Amino acid sequence: MNKPAWRESVVEYIGAEAAPHDKFGHQPRLYALTRIIGEGMEYDDDVVFAAAWMHDLGVFLGHRPADPEELARWNHVPYTIARCREFLPRWGFPREKLEAVAEAIRTHQPHDSPLTAEATLLRDADILEQLGAIGALRALVKVGRDTRYPTYSQVVPVLLRAVERLPEQIRLEKARKLAQPKVAALKAFLEAIHSEAGELLF
Template sequence: MKGIAFVGKIWRILTVAGLTFSQALAQETKSGIPLDEPWKETVYEFAANNLQHMAWGLEHSERDYQLARVLAAGDGLEIDEDVLFAAAFLHDMAAFVPYAVAGEDHSKTGADEAGTILEPAGFPMNKLPSVQGAIRAHMYYAEVPAEPVAQVLHDADTLNFLGAIGVTRIISLTTREGLAKDLPTAVATLENFSRQLPASLVTATAKAMAADRVQEMESFLAALRNQSADGRAL
């Protein structure tokens, strides 16, 4: 019966998250992150079932996790993989009902609520404060503590607003969110992000990546202006 239950759990993840059969059998996420602990399977399944969004859903969390590891390696930072996994996949949970609290920053709410998902999943709860700190600090405007996971998650999340992926995310929000209520507003957001966000980065590796990503955005925006009467025909 335990084997049947395990297969059922894998198939639920497979169906919701769009994993390949080989990925499901290998117990890894769609981007290849190992689900090598039962609690990781549970957290990933929770995210796959409840945190789906075109700009800050499951795939965004996968990108944040993968990029955060690259940044840590680039800066020679030693990180706790458990803390990073938990924070990466739950950092935006309070952007979703029923976790969102009106008038409260989703970073704070998400940090407060993370334990309600992690404890029953079997996460080592002595690490919860580090997870909460990383979630609180993940946004580009946040004050970032001198804690490696918080730093690399913050920078990874900020870099996800830059470059081709940043353009894709913001454009996908057009008519759905205030920062992209229409195409001109979305373009203005992209212009502001390309100018302002690099200064909020902490790690040297992220700062180097940001330069390339800003160039990608500027090339896109220049082409868009050229093809839309300098933005007047968007």
């Protein structure tokens, strides 16, 4: 079955806008995780696809503030939702599903409380992306280019918090099972860092 043209437009747009460009990989991985977690569930895949691909638009360079002080106060979620309401219908996305996309994006972060199946899928998948080898890569690539993480010593605590706090926030059983090897891998990686560098990590 051919995928709707609006999906191709979404992928093309995010492919062009993702900056730094390594951020592009998060979207297809995230959607793939929702498909795995959601197997056997009843949910609207159009909503999940749109939300998974669009949810981080507001963190891309060119979409977020350039000023460090403004960036520190930046909430990318309202910006992203506004852009979704603007762009998705233009590409042919069903207007009657826009609010469901907005709701999924609004509650996609670990501290949020999703109220729909689509939002829960997106949030659990996004948590999984912060664990394991992928979680480590996504955090470490920020060192030196993100003002919050000038050195490794600033980003390692982010990974420690992820492995300590995120697994218990996962809601769906399938996602919990997928998290187990990811948590083990991230713990082993952090233990290796401590073993090799001790207090000398910079």
